[in-house]
Amino acid sequence: MAIKAVKGINDILPNVVGRWQLVESVARRIFSNFGFQEIRIPILEKTELFARSIGETTDIVEKEMYTFPDRNGQLLTLRPEATASVVRAFIQHKLHLEPGMRKFYTMGPMFRHERPQKGRYRQFHQIDVEVFGVDDPMIDAEVIYMLLVYLQELKLPDIKMHINSMGCPDCRLPFRQSLADYLEGVSDKLCSDCQRRRRTNPLRIFDCKVDSCGKLVDEAPVLLEHLCHECGENFQSVQDNLHSLAVAYTIDPLLVRGLDYYTRTTFEAITPHLGAQDAVGGGGRYDGLMKVLGGPDLPGTGFAIGMERLILLLDDKAGAPKERNRLFVACLGEEAKSRGFSLAQELRVSGLSVEMDYESKSLKAQMRRADKLASTHVLIVGDDELAKGAALLRDMEASSQEEIPLEGLVEQLLGRMK
RNA sequence: GUGGGUGUAGCUCAGCUGGUAAGAGCGCCGGGUUGUGGCCCCGGAGGUCGAGGGUUCGAAUCCCUUCACUCACCCCA
Numbered sequence: 001m002a003i004k005a006v007k008g009i010n011d012i013l014p015n016v017v018g019r020w021q022l023v024e025s026v027a028r029r030i031f032s033n034f035g036f037q038e039i040r041i042p043i044l045e046k047t048e049l050f051a052r053s054i055g056e057t058t059d060i061v062e063k064e065m066y067t068f069p070d071r072n073g074q075l076l077t078l079r080p081e082a083t084a085s086v087v088r089a090f091i092q093h094k095l096h097l098e099p100g101m102r103k104f105y106t107m108g109p110m111f112r113h114e115r116p117q118k119g120r121y122r123q124f125h126q127i128d129v130e131v132f133g134v135d136d137p138m139i140d141a142e143v144i145y146m147l148l149v150y151l152q153e154l155k156l157p158d159i160k161m162h163i164n165s166m167g168c169p170d171c172r173l174p175f176r177q178s179l180a181d182y183l184e185g186v187s188d189k190l191c192s193d194c195q196r197r198r199r200t201n202p203l204r205i206f207d208c209k210v211d212s213c214g215k216l217v218d219e220a221p222v223l224l225e226h227l228c229h230e231c232g233e234n235f236q237s238v239q240d241n242l243h244s245l246a247v248a249y250t251i252d253p254l255l256v257r258g259l260d261y262y263t264r265t266t267f268e269a270i271t272p273h274l275g276a277q278d279a280v281g282g283g284g285r286y287d288g289l290m291k292v293l294g295g296p297d298l299p300g301t302g303f304a305i306g307m308e309r310l311i312l313l314l315d316d317k318a319g320a321p322k323e324r325n326r327l328f329v330a331c332l333g334e335e336a337k338s339r340g341f342s343l344a345q346e347l348r349v350s351g352l353s354v355e356m357d358y359e360s361k362s363l364k365a366q367m368r369r370a371d372k373l374a375s376t377h378v379l380i381v382g383d384d385e386l387a388k389g390a391a392l393l394r395d396m397e398a399s400s401q402e403e404i405p406l407e408g409l410v411e412q413l414l415g416r417m418k
Numbered sequence: 419g420u421g422g423g424u425g426u427a428g429c430u431c432a433g434c435u436g437g438u439a440a441g442a443g444c445g446c447c448g449g450g451u452u453g454u455g456g457c458c459c460c461g462g463a464g465g466u467c468g469a470g471g472g473u474u475c476g477a478a479u480c481c482c483u484u485c486a487c488u489c490a491c492c493c494c495a
Binding site for chain 2: 004007058059060063064081110112114115116117118119120124125126127128259268275276277279280281282283303304305306307308309310328330332333362363364365366367368369370371372375378380382384392394396399401
């Protein structure tokens with residue numbers, strides 16, 4: 001049995017790479033317009049980094065991380081998300097002392113050991129955006145706006161923006177208590193999963209899809225209504241700024257994100273076209289994170305986009321390779337083959353896209369191959385033509401051909417094929 | 419971790435209740451033009467029917483086990 005790729009870890013074959021390149025290049029262009037710089041961070045980090053940032057009791061840390069000791073016994077983890085690493089790099093290199101260093105993006109593979117399904121894989125890819133050191137609600141709105149601009153640029157259908165506020169530690173602690181009190185009263189009516197959540201991470205109960213829990217959740221206290229004065233004003237200001245940018249959004253008090261570090265504004269871009277999944281991108285503010293990781297007490301905000309989900313949503317034709325003149329060199333005879341070979345290299349170096357056949361097949365077979373490769377032109381180099389000091393250039397679309405002298409052939413071809 | 423679906427040619431799939439069905443379309447290779455593609459015609463290569471075991475005179479077909487893929491739960495991008 002031949003060796004196969006690991007479950008949930010997939011190859012990206014040439015026929016879809018164009019879609020990936022599209023998604024990446026549009027991100028680079030738009031994020032750069034918004035003042036973001038690319039940063040590249042490692043895929044492997046010390047396990048402790050994720051445990052401390054994401055939260056010890058989150059599903060990600062408890063059961064989804066690829067963690068193993070290296071040869072020295074150091075516990076390492078394949079990153080399940082990017083924010084922790086970007087924050088770590090920012091702290092490690094003291095980038096807060098560099099005036100031009102506060103808006104970053106990065107993209108690449110993440111790893112979570114979940115059961116794969118549509119739009120969710122064990123190795124998946126994210127585009128990640130982070131802003132450090134800006135408290136103003138304006139930046140929350142800007143980041144949300146940029147996410148939408150990006151998704152619109154890719155022409156994704158039916159995207160909706162949901163926002164919520166998670167409050168700050170000051171309002172969340174008392175709220176947790178009142179939620180806990182409420183849940184204890186209705187404990188026996190909760191589904192088994194929610195029984196567990198009640199103790200581990202009560203806020204997650206808002207995400208439950210079981211009908212009976214949904215009813216109980218409707219009656220439960222809502223964090224949004226228990227925000228402290230500052231958080232309430234902050235949330236209002238985020239909304240005002242979104243209005244000024246003409247961003248349509250829905251306030252979703254049940255939008256609870258799974259990573260512990262979120263504070264205040266959280267948001268998700270959702271779509272109905274992803275099977276059981278709905279989020280294409282999501283993020284929020286994480287004001288305490290940098291300090292928790294041993295850095296300066298700077299606020300942060302950002303989001304992550306799931307690239308596989310993005311690509312599932314793209315139009316079928318998106319990312320198709322650009323039409324380009326391509327030349328196929330067809331050779332007849334040993335001497336012609338040798339001459340065609342060096343000609344092909346020379347033309348490639350000169351900037352043309354050139355392919356040839358190396359198996360000395362019949363001209364018919366070579367022409368067929370040229371057609372399969374969507375060549376626009378075929379240069380027929382035969383011993384007969386060589387004897388005359390010429391070659392034949394066939395225009396595949398026009399089905400016409402003419403003799404071209406070998407002298408100045410490269411210039412001739414460059415002129416005709418651009 | 420739990421449940422459903424699916425595993426037959428490179429790809430998409432037929433082949434139902436066991437008895438010359440190992441098949442189609444597309445793709446690939448070659449021929450029809452001793453040196454000319456697409457369309458058409460002709461021919462060819464290619465499969466331990468996911469794997470293992472069982473029932474039977476006989477299994478791609480029925481039973482068991484196992485693996486893989488997939489969708490969903492959970493959770494998230």
